[in-house]
Amino acid sequence: MRQEAQAIVLAAGPGMRMTALTSHTAKCLLPLGTLPMLCYPLHLLQQAGFTEVSGGRRGSGAECQQGGGAVQPQGGPGWAVVSTAHDPGTADSLRQIASKIKKSVEDVIVISSDLVTDVQLQDIMDQHRGRGADLTVLTSPTPCLQTHPPGPKTKTHLNSDIICTEAGTGRLVYVVAGGDYDESVVLQSSLLHCAAPLLLSSSTQDAHLYIMKRWLLDYVLNKESPCADMGSLKAEILPHIVSCQFSSEQHTSGKLKLSGAVEREEWDDLGRKYNSSVIPSRHHSQANPQPPVCLTFHHPGLCVRANTLHTYWHLNRKIHEIFDQVYPNSEWQLRHSSAEISERAQVSEDSVVGAGAVVCDKTNICSSVVGKHCRVSPMVRLTGTVLGDHVTLVSGVHVNDETDDISALWVPSCVIENSLILASVEKKCTIKNCIVTDPNKIEENKELSSTWHMVMDSLYIFHEGL
Structure with missing residues (x-):
């Protein structure tokens, strides 16, 4: 029996735009609120009815299986993990897990592990099938981020995606990724043959969620296709698939042409299916295979990829507002029931406290995220801060030398504001607008502000990639 769809989550990206955070933690396992970011696309698939998911993650097989178990949602889809190369591209990841892709499915959903969205996947599937698309791409407005990440002010210099669609139909006719052009782009003259006016946008992003026919994925993975050399x-x-909509040649330079990749049996099956449907589609009364049809599904709501420090910080700071949207119908809570919060601790309503966390008395936590199994000791003040998982903040006790009375003088041991803390802080200090991944570079009783010098990599490098 032919299955409808299979889902693949790409989780092997090294996070080259946020190396300060991913030097010791895989990007897909970085916490967003109280959950690893990989949980959000898995929950999206679970809400659409998927019971099994395949994924590629960088590392050894044992490490990948351990990581997969760490993010397994309760009652969610099964998670089959395949080890990939040290630094794979997204296409390379697909090739590595090709053996996990079933031949019996009609459509394959490919989604990035860093996507956080409130879109309904079933709506995208309905459009994809109802209009007989070979490829459907999720797009959304480029997010306008109001929050500013810690550390010194930097510019990523990343251009916006350029997306051109046919007005009224949402047909994707031209696309170029943000890092692949400088000051201008060149549009092919073949685009002028489109029947409807064209809409060219630099404020629309490719959200990295794709639905494609199984035969199209076979073409992408075929060693004789031009895609074999693409990473x-x-x-x-x-862009190659989109351009094939306007190509009439069957072969180029001895390479397999996309229009010749679909098998006759596959096309006949599609024709029988859609000709019996009441929904008009491109397969109605089409006797011979046609060039592919690429569509966009534009989602005007929440759609952000946590693939830069800026977006990762923004999502963590807003997670208390958006959690019910991006993780609906869940038993997870922003203030986990297993967390131990002292009655004498002051924790604001917009703060997030993860499972197994301990918040001691005489602490003040405002607009912050406390990760799983953290310990916030007495006399600590957090404001607008994100603590990763398993972080301990030192307890602060100053003793009056004259009376030797331990309760005579109490002052905050750690004052942390607008910072991202991914390592335990066991020295009394003040930290403002910083990222901490190396506790050995924190000096006792020092004030650290707007600096990267505590970070493992003193130079923050921006690089194109997942």
Whole structure:
């Protein structure tokens, strides 16, 4: 029996735009609120009825299986993990897990592990099938981020995606990734043959969620296709497929042409299915295979990829507002029931406290995220701060030398504001607008502000990639 769809989550990206955070933790396992970011696309798939998910994650097989178990949602889809190369592109990841992709499915959903959205996946599937699309790409407005990440002010210099669609139909006719052009882009003259006016936008992003026919994925993975030499799904393969809509040649330079990749039996199956449907589609009364049809599904709501420090920080700071949207119908709570919060601790309503966390008395936590199994000792003040999992903040006791009375003088041991803390802080200090991943570079009783010098990599490098 032919299955409807299979889901693949790409989780092997090294996070090259946020190396300060991913030097010791895989990007897909970085916490967003109280959950690893990989949980959000898995929950999206679970809400659409998926019971099994395949994924590629960087590392050894044992490490990948351990990581997969760490993010397994309760009652969620099964998670089959495949080890990939040290630094794979998205297309390379697909090739590594090709053996896990079933031949019996009609459509394959490919989604990035860093996507956080409130879109309904079933709505995208309905459009994809109802209109007989070969490829459907989720797009959304480029997010306008109001929060500013810690550390010195930097510019990523990343251009916006350029997306051109056919007015009224949402047909994708041209796409170029943000990092693949400088000051201008060149539009092919073949685009002028479109029947409807074209809409060219630099304020629309490719959200890295794709639905494609199984035969189209076979073409992408075929060693004889032009895609065999391409490493990026978004930057290389997607523009190639879109351009094939306007190509009439069957073969180029001895390479397999996309229009000749679909098998006759596959096309006949699609024709029988859609000709018996009441929904008009491109397969109605089409006797011969046609060039592919690429559509966009534009979602005007929440749709953000946590693939830069800026977006990762923004999502963590807003998670208390958006959690019910991006993780609906869940038993997870922003203030976990297993967390121990002292009655004498002051924790604001917009703060997030993870499972197993301990918040001692005489602490003040405002607009912050406390990760799983953290310990916030007495006399600590957090404001607008994100603590990663398993972080301990030192207890502060100053003793009056004259009376030797331990309760005579109490002052905050740690004052942390607008910072991202991914390592335990066991020295009394003040930290403002910083990222901490190396506790050995924190000096006792010092004030640290707007600096990267506590970070493992003193130079923050921006690099194109997942």
